[in-house]
Amino acid sequence: MTYLIFLFLIGLVLGLVAVASNPAPYFAALGLVVAAAVGCGVLVGHGGSFLSLILFLIYLGGMLVVFAYSAALAAEPYPESWGDWSVLSYVVIYVLGVALVEGGCQVGWYSNSWFVVDEFKDFLCCEGFSGVALMIRWVGACWLFVDEFFWWLCLLCWSWLVG
The missing domain is CATH 1.20.5 (Single alpha-helices involved in coiled-coils or other helix-helix interfaces)
Incomplete structure (x- = not known):
């Protein structure tokens, strides 16, 4: 389960990089759908299945409206894809920025890391308050x-x- 949530988190970062590089409204909307799907997958992994379903349905409904308007207003005959050099340079910069921030947060992170508590049979913790200790x-x-x-x-x- 931990590996699955880890893959979801990597997919969330890559989906957000796809939105931030924004080659064309079509591809940015696809990145937004991927980010929403894997973000809701992370919520399911932490035990919020109903919240994840409701959030995903509401979020996809809102994205559908935004995508329809952006596709109608910004229709391009030759949209730039993620393989173009101008867009690929932004993707590389964003991924390197995320890697540098993650590397800077790595100092001392092993003692305060977040993990799914359900993996341990003898240790019970309320999952709703797991991130509060780190924020305090x-x-x-x-x-x-x-x-x-x-x-x-x-x-x-x-x-x-x-x-």
């Missing part, structure tokens, strides 16, 4: 404040430029 730690709290500060700073700069 000093590093998680610092990242939360840095992220909030960044978005408030972006909002302030945007309002300053517009107004």
Whole structure:
């Protein structure tokens, strides 16, 4: 089960890279569907099967509407694929960026790693609170404040430029 969730997480990262490289609306929508499917697969692996099903159905309905509008508005006779050099360079940059961030988070990660608790027969834990312990730690709290500060700073700069 752990290997399956690991494969789902790799698929989630690759699906998000496919959306971020955005060669054409058709391929970006396909990457979004893949990311939604494997993200819901991760939820199923952690025991949220009903939540995963509802989220997937609602998310696919919303993506269908967005895909229809984007395909109608941005129809290209020769859309760029992921094999083109311009798009492939973005894919390589995004994958290297994810690898560098993951490598930077690897320091000390072995003692605080997330894992599926269902694999262990003698150890019971409520899965809903598994990530809370990591967020309460000093590093998680610092990242939360840095992220909030960044978005408030972006909002302030945007309002300053517009107004």
